[in-house]
Amino acid sequence: MSATFTHINQDGKANMVDVTAKEVTVRQAIAEAYVDMSAETLALIVNGQHHKGDVFATARIAGIMAAKKTSDIIPLCHPLALTKVEVNITAEPEYNRVRIESLCKLSGKTGVEMEALTAASVAALTIYDMCKAIQKDMVISSVKLLEKTGGKSGHFKAVE
Template sequence: MTSAKLSHLDATGAANMVDVGDKGETVRIATAEGFVAMLPETLAVIRAGDAAKGDVIGTARIAGIMAAKKTHELIPLCHPLLLSKISIDIEADETLPGLRVIATVKLTGKTGVEMEALTAVSVACLTIYDMAKAVDKAMTIQNIRLLQKTGGKSGDWSANPSSEG
């Protein structure tokens, strides 16, 4: 493991927003995922559109998009960003059973969008829980992680370097 310096701390250890003013603009894309595990019956209710609160997947998708746009308001040292694309895909995973949430966020700018993708996934998963908790309070939100990012000085990164796209 390398001993990288934390960019948000100054010499005294005080937290500060990183100055990105001198950085070049590049296209930056980040993709994150998370899972909501639930009873098979709960997944069936969601897929059938029978949840008492309404369209669980559609609402979670909108919540994830809204969360990505508000990341700088939720995470103290994140920069406000002009995002050019946010996509939220939610698909059933019968092996959990549950739902897999995938968020992809893009911009052309001076700082990355990893936190926006992770925030989008987190809030989408929380929304799924909120909308279906009347059916299944034992649902669990699991394995939220960054899958890949491209652009910027640090270059491309993937959680699974052998996978493509």
């Protein structure tokens, strides 16, 4: 694995990578996050009894919006013209948790890993925000890139 830092210039200063000469390819990234909570909190969400409304719908929209704004909140990220953002949220009552999976896609010169990770993270944070009045000790965990395709580095798939 190369230890070259692409966001540091020859003077050791942070800079945005120049992608001008890179080839436009279809790029896609999938990320996930989990929110662990009590069975009671999860049941309120799943049964539609949460006093703030549809938690999953709100978190899904927040994740999509966050993916579109990634370059505004992560320094040195390029603003991207995303062509697809999908956020899927699944209750896993057997583990007292929620699983969030995000997918981001575009045709462009730079990858969409940060957008997918941001979408999953913000969806998880939104679930926490909407449920914190009921349970403050929820845990957001395992935010990670599952897979990415396209670009010079090719295909990556996380080892399970």
